Amino acid sequence: MTSRRPLRPGRRLALMVVSLVVLATACEGTAQNTMAPHGHFSSITYSLIWKVFIVAVVVFVLVEGLLVYEIIRFRAKSADDRPVQIHGSTKLEITWAIIPALILLVVGAATVGQLFQLDREQPNPVRIDVVGHQWWWEYRYHDPQDNSKIDVVTANEMHIPVGRNIRLTLKSVDVIHNFWAPKLAGKIYAIPGRDNKLYVKADDPAVYYGECAEFCGLSHANMRLRVVAEPQADFDTWRQRQSVTVVPQLPDKTTQSAASAGAQAFLQKGCSGCHTVSGYSAGNVGPNLSGFNSRSCFAGCIFANNDQNLRLWLRDPPGEKPGSKMPNLKLTEQDITNLTAYLRTLGDASTRPSNIGPAGS
């Protein structure tokens, strides 16, 4: 748990309590640790919950302590013990009704404060629509100049500038999904027919892991996501390379490279019916592939984006990812080689986040 801020004394205590709870999960492999917030909005709720945990631990110790004491102290000494028959004590009962009530009212008031704080609109946000699909995420970036226009569409891996307010609008085209990047913010449902909002703001440049948290059918477990927070300049570069107005370099159809054969196959095998490649095809069933090669993972982020995985995927998507809405198109190995080559020409691999590690490691 390497929070980059210096620890305030309160936090130090919290850390002790929490590490009691979170035992040994400190460093390695805690990419989704909710107790190690790296974002403005996740830090807000964290600042309350560790205090509530302390209250809980105190109550826990009190109750269990009393029980243990009684078990040791009041064990029957003989079969005909004659304990005093106490029927109750109104005074005591009122006491242990009032004290928890007061504690909870304080906790409740703090919670209410946070709820309104989290609900507030933030200044000057980057606007992104997050659309849940069975079982992948689509991100549509609003054009900063003209808010009503979408200028970048990508999938599964979201890029955001560090330190900026990002306003996500959650939508769904099918069932209810739940967008969750634990270190950045709490989760919120993507419900068909409703728009939800969620603000995130990353503290540090890093890759933030997350996944769909609401059961959404067969491959719910395979609906992961990543948020790449990078300095504004890097973000701008990424955005430019993605922008749908910049036609990605199409392979030259006249030369018989694998990539150009792949581009042909992309039309012939039906890929184009489902996938958009800007300037080339306009399907809207599957992820937009215009910037495919700039993503470090694909298909709900369950695969690292390398040729081997891509070949596996193209060979049999539902076999790799149960229920996937991309059918097995019975591609030949040759097709696959060509398509892989073609897909590698889409997007700029240099904007991949491989140079930044996962947050918290």
Place this chain on the structure above:
Amino acid sequence: MTATEVPATGIPTTRTAAGPAPVTDKGGHAAPPTSTGISNEKLAMWTFLGSECLLFGALIATYFLYRNRLGNGAVRPGLVYDIPFTSVSSFILLMSSLTMVLALAGFQRGDLRRGRIWLLCTALLGSGFIGGQVYEFTTFIHQGMTIKTNPASSAFFVLTGFHGTHVAIGVIMLLTLVFMSLKGRIPQERSEIIEIAGLYWHFVDVVWIVVFTVVYLLPGNR
């Protein structure tokens, strides 16, 4: 209280079961009062109706939420309603509550024949209401509003359909009572069973008043 006073049924019947003794009780004692003084059957009906309140509450709330959700469906429930027609059938249902009261009075007086006739009248009026509903549903369907049209129509059909089913069950119950009475199974002392059936009937009636108001009369149906 001695053991012999416990009705062998363990089901104390009515407070006033002064009639012939339960078959298994040689002594011919009256059934003892229940703890609350209300007979088990009647209390059960009240609890059941309490439960029904939430059933209709949930359905009415659903309708209320959906009445203006027209989706892509063209037909608006608010436009196809034939309020005069439904008012008449509502009136028929209301009248059946009156005949139900008369039936109960008959049985309580010991005038079983008249009681049966009023029961039959009640059942008939109930059937009339159902007939009206069937007619209404068919017309709506012909006018293009089906359960599939939009959420508002779905909610309309399910709410009124549930109510209609309750009326239908009530009619079957009334006819069964008439049949039992003909077999001599409902003497004057057993008139409570009519009262209990009446509770159900009046309840269904009251629910209709609410449904009618919410569905047909409340402004805001667009």
Place this chain on the structure above:
Amino acid sequence: MATVLDKPPLPPTTDRPLDAALFQRPRSTHGWVSWLTTIDHKRIGTLYGVTALTFFIIGGIEALLIRLQLAQPNGKILDANAYNQVFTMHGTTMIFLVVMPLSAAFANYLIPIQIGAPDVAFPRLNAFSYWTFLAGGLFLYSSIFLGGMPNGGWFGYAPNTSITYSPGHNIDFWVMGLLITGVASTVGAANLVVTCLNMRAPGMNLMRMPVFTWMSLVAQLLTLFAMPVITVALFLLMFDRNFGSHFFDPSAGGDPVLWQNLFWLFGHPEVYILILPAFGIVSEILPVFSRKPIFGYPVMVFSGIAIGFMGWGVWIHHMFSVGLGPVAVSAFSISTMLIAVPTGVKIFNWVATMWKGSLRFTSAMLFAIGLVSQFTVGGLSGVTHGVASHDRQQTDTYYVVAHFHYVLFGGSIFALFGGIYYWYPKVFGQLLDDRLGKLHFWLFFVGFNLTFFPFHILGIVGMPRRIYTYPTGTGWDTYNLLSTIGSFIIALGVLVFMYNIRRTDSRFKKYKLTVDADPWDGRTLEWSVPSPTPAYNFAEVPTVKYQDDWWHRKYTVDDAGRLLPRPEIDEVRARANDGLKPGQHPHFPSPSFYPIVAAFCFPIAGYGLVYGRASGYNYVITGIGMSLLLVTLVAWGMEPSVAPPEDDAPAVHEEQPVLVGAGAGSAPGLGAAPDGGQPALTSGGGAPPPGDSGGGGGGSS
């Protein structure tokens, strides 16, 4: 409709209206037919219990499959499809087919005896509830052979469960199965509510009712009002799936959030339906084994009622991440936290009950203390959920899974097993072995905490619920493995329990052992009747003077407020074992075929609806099922609730399901074991059983 069903007995003139009868009145008092037709609340309670424990094994095996699959990353035991079915059925089974019916088992068996009644208000309806529940459970599980079990999760969120996204019949089985078990719960609830209110013995006023009866009453009232809400939700979903309505279809303007509101408006009261009877059981066990009265009886009762009421005002806490706006969420966040107040009062009152008591650590007591200590953990995590702003981190993670297993397993299941150890002698006339019972407890205690404590951590480090697999490198492996090991320790505990039952049975049979009426030195009326409870419950209707009446017949207090046995205590205890005396004609239940026949009409109708989508003709099956039901109900209404004397079975010897060997033996256990521990009925040596004469007395049994 109950009115038509449980008609009063007939006047002599219309004595035998068999013109409407479909079946001859069943006569057997033993053998399997007698179990199918019994309307004795004790046998029905036993049936509920045995069935629920069977489902517990099934649900537990599903849990073990889940655990095996998740023990390691990229598990290969189950594929996604199988996993989704297994976890859905695990949750559905545990909630609807285990904890609810197991609580119903105790309520059925105990409420009449605790309030001094001969039976429940409507014995045949009671049998009908049980058989309907069984029919619903079997119907749900029949889906295994018919295309796959339900796979939408126990809360079946629309639109995932709609026809577009779940085109198979899996969800249809879920919808119809829950509708059927819902009928069972509602009817059962109405019956028990009337029983509590109306069937109390003289002097048993409401504020003398045992806490278990009270908590069951509250739970049954909640059932009565919560069931219709889920019924509506399920019907709407059924209409969507079968008849093309648009309740949860967003593309046509429907709102999936409506499902969530309806489901949780049912679902939250439901969780209190699951815990309140358990609270009641603990409130019975702790005082007995502390030799002290329950601390603050009125407060215990009213806090239970308060929990019942407040339970209706918190359902949005399951929907904190729906995006309902800060105002609604704030209100429900606060109401959620405040439920901790009455619950906390209960916890502290239990602690105070044990304070300065004379604690005997029997198996039952250990399980009861288990609830107090473990429910607290679950309750506290519940309060952290109530912090709505942060619940958006917790929801849909294993942290929630930890919460509800702590309250459901650490709470309900622990208490229910405690109740089994506690009342087993009353039900079966055998005392379960206490050493094995303690072994069972410790295996449960260790296994439970090892299984479910790591879930807190898993949730905190980001493991979502309902994932059939997870990749390597998440940091979740160790905790998952620990949890899987723990679950097998729990399974070992279950095996020890089953072994205990078998061993106890053979030991009692071999040595012809019997159990005293009051083996634990109990407080409530059920301990004033022989063990096992005779068919008629009470030879004489008791007159109640105190809360904990039985205790007051045995004990009083001295000037210092200390416990003081009454001089006549031994005699009082001995008399509890007496059977019928000549001239006593208590109630015997009259069996009937109608309840079971009526109950099994529901699955017929259900299959019609499940397959109706495939072909409209299948709705004919539904029609047949409902018509059969109607005919059965009418005929049932015509059957007198008590068999006429001519039908009397000759003897009542074999009434009890589990026979205790004849002859008086000394009762093992802690209570006094006066002579004549053998109830008259089973020894055959006591008073002549009534009804022998054929003429009068009890009905057939």
